Structures are given as structure tokens and as C-alpha cells.
Amino acid sequence: MKLIIATQTSLALPLIQDLYARQQLAAVWLYDVTGEDSRQLATQCSMLGINLLVMDPERPQVLIDHQKTLQADAIVSCYLSFLFPASMVQELKGKLLNIHASNLPEWRGADPLFWQIASGAGETFLTLHQIAAQADSGDILFQQKLSIHPYDTHQGVNLYLSQKMPLFITQWLSAGGMDLKAQPQRVLQDKDKPATRPDSNAAGINWQQSGCLDIFNLARACNPQLGGAAFSFNQEVLYLLEATPVNHPSYGLEAGTIVHIGEPEGLLVACHDGVLRLDVIYLSAGIFSGLRFAERYQLQAGQRFDSYPITKREKQDGRNNSQYNELCR
Known part of the structure; x- marks a missing residue:
């Protein structure tokens, strides 16, 4: 053949x-x-x-x-x-x-x-x-x-x-x-989401809507072809290339708010369902670890990152809790 x-x-x-x-x-x-x-x-x-x-x-x-x-x-x-x-x-x-x-x-x-x-x-x-x-x-x-x-x-x-x-x-x-005999595809259902080519909106982090695992997975999906999952601070767009959900108190802070900066924990940010460590950040000045970025630009706990404008899309039904728990270890 x-x-x-x-x-x-x-x-x-x-x-x-x-x-x-x-x-x-x-x-x-x-x-x-x-x-x-x-x-x-x-x-x-x-x-x-x-x-x-x-x-x-x-x-x-x-x-x-x-x-x-x-x-x-x-x-x-x-x-x-x-x-x-x-x-x-x-x-x-x-x-x-x-x-x-x-x-x-x-x-x-x-x-x-x-x-x-x-x-x-x-x-x-x-x-x-x-x-x-x-x-x-x-x-x-x-x-x-x-x-x-x-x-x-x-x-x-x-x-x-x-x-x-x-x-x-x-x-x-x-x-x-x-x-081989070809088999027809099953009938398309509402749960079968389309896989359109992602744009800057699809790569945007919405701190209020997205949980720790959502952002963790989005950063993976955007690495490297979209430069990372986008968010902003002081009107500059930042790109998150790597993040990790961690076990740390959020102190009831609003999603997107910096919870902690320092060794050994790193740069920790509150989400609506936990705390996320921002591991690798890309911006116009270069690629930084989250901690070095925070220290270089003198960020402080209590400051808040802004969402990047995105088109709201339905979250996946049934969060993978086992994956979340494994990442938090």
C-alpha cells in the first residue's frame, strides 16, 4: 500500500x-x-x-x-x-x-x-x-x-x-x-464542545471564575504557542507559563490577590477555591520565576492581579479532584 x-x-x-x-x-x-x-x-x-x-x-x-x-x-x-x-x-x-x-x-x-x-x-x-x-x-x-x-x-x-x-x-x-470498514461517528451531542483555534481571549485568566486547577491547566495549554495564560497587572499583560496549586491558607482574600511572597513558598495568589503558586512568568522584560518577578518589581501581599479580557466559556463539568489533590501534595 x-x-x-x-x-x-x-x-x-x-x-x-x-x-x-x-x-x-x-x-x-x-x-x-x-x-x-x-x-x-x-x-x-x-x-x-x-x-x-x-x-x-x-x-x-x-x-x-x-x-x-x-x-x-x-x-x-x-x-x-x-x-x-x-x-x-x-x-x-x-x-x-x-x-x-x-x-x-x-x-x-x-x-x-x-x-x-x-x-x-x-x-x-x-x-x-x-x-x-x-x-x-x-x-x-x-x-x-x-x-x-x-x-x-x-x-x-x-x-x-x-x-x-x-x-x-x-x-x-x-x-x-x-x-477496514469505516464506522460512522456517533451523533454530535451538546457535551461535545468545538475545538476552535484558540485566540487571546481563550488564553485569558479570569481570576473570579477560574479555580486553581483551571488556571494550572490553561497555562499548560498555552505553553508555548500562545506565550502562556494571560493576566494583567498595572495595565501590563503578563503570561503565566507554569503554575502549581498548593496547600496554603487564602485568608479569605479575593481571587487574584497576592497571599504571600517569599522563600520557600514563592509567589502565592488566592483563587476562589484555594491558592495557586505562580511558577514561571513571561513579560516584555523577560522570563522570571514568580518569586523573582515579585521581588524585582516590589510586589506586596494584598495587591491584586487583574483578569485578562476573555470570552466566557462554560467550565468542564465535574472537576478532577484527584488531580487537584495530587498537585497540592
Whole structure:
């Protein structure tokens, strides 16, 4: 079986190299070669002598003709930021596939990992599905469940999944590949939240609404591609890259208020459900530990951080108390 891999990032390189080594790679379709990461991937493919085609979404017939010329059995999309045009989906029906990082139909959208990490999920899925007219709605061919470590960041999970993709595709091929019967996705329910591409609002901390674990997970989800979870102090935007819920009295202080500054506890801030240690903060002047930031800018207990403007979104039902208790130890 021969596959074409459609991508735009070197995160797909482990899969490309594995298929190439097993002589099951027909070509690589590369999108957005203006980025440094894409250029590096193009260089790697050229060095290996891989058939490389730069995709132009405005010229789908070129891609269709290329697939027919190579007689590739399927095109597998991964880490791709655009949707294939309807003409391609129709022409290559059943042969146009995508790897999505969620248990579809949960978290359909451009960045499922962000929302899974931000909600404190302990696991994710690699899901190979057929591409349909509606994004991420096609029938499912193969799935694998994978764990998310409580301390994983967005980029960390992406790298982990990247390393798992070669075995994932190998297992799919061994199980029957294109001969496997595709299974329709279950009916979309209200609990199945969309995974839209996060913006600055999604990365904002609302001290009044978010608990310790909410902020802890949001910082992980925003690290590093959004620079951290945003909040403000004296009208300057700060970015929280790492935080830890701790066992410490909040003294009844309002959420967002500094509870304590000093060794060995660090910079402690009250939340509505406990106390959070701000471990790593990024701002225009550089990256600081929470304690060094507080000492450098002469913060004092009782001062209050401000929320960053965000679009209110519904909290995940059922807080993971076991995760919270573990982090507080």
C-alpha cells in the first residue's frame, strides 16, 4: 500500500521517515512553504529523494492528477491548517483521510489538544477518519487511546503524538488498512464542545471564575504557542507559563490577590477555591520565576492581579479532584 502524506510541519517527519523506510510512501504534499518549519521539512524530503509537491488549495485538480499518476491508495492529512476543497473530497471520496487528535466527534476543530489540556483531560486519541464535506465529521477507520501526563504542555503532547503516529499507521495497515470498514461517528451531542483555534481571549485568566486547577491547566495549554495564560497587572499583560496549586491558607482574600511572597513558598495568589503558586512568568522584560518577578518589581501581599479580557466559556463539568489533590501534595 502506498500513501501520500499531506502536511505543513516537521511534526509529520517521523511518520514520513517510517513510511519511506518501509517503501510505503508515495509522496509528500506540503502546504505553506513560507514558514521556516515547512522549509526544513522540504529540505529533509529533498535529501531523501522523496517525491514532493507544494499544495495550492486553489488548484485541486493538480493534486487529484498527482494522486492518480502515482496510483497512491490514500492521502493521509496530518497537522494541516486548511480544508480540502469540496471537489477533491468528492473526487477522492474514501481515499482522502485525516489524523485528528481527539475521540471524535468530541473536540472537532483546528486545535483539539489545546482544549483537552485546558480542560484537564487525562487522555486523548489519535483518530484516522475519512474526510467529508463537514470538517472532522467523516467515518472513522482506526483509533488509538493515549495518555496525557498532568504536567504535559501543548507542545509536549504534540511531540508525543508525532512520535506515536508511525506505529499508529502501521497498526492500521496491519489491521487491514483501506479494507477496514469505516464506522460512522456517533451523533454530535451538546457535551461535545468545538475545538476552535484558540485566540487571546481563550488564553485569558479570569481570576473570579477560574479555580486553581483551571488556571494550572490553561497555562499548560498555552505553553508555548500562545506565550502562556494571560493576566494583567498595572495595565501590563503578563503570561503565566507554569503554575502549581498548593496547600496554603487564602485568608479569605479575593481571587487574584497576592497571599504571600517569599522563600520557600514563592509567589502565592488566592483563587476562589484555594491558592495557586505562580511558577514561571513571561513579560516584555523577560522570563522570571514568580518569586523573582515579585521581588524585582516590589510586589506586596494584598495587591491584586487583574483578569485578562476573555470570552466566557462554560467550565468542564465535574472537576478532577484527584488531580487537584495530587498537585497540592
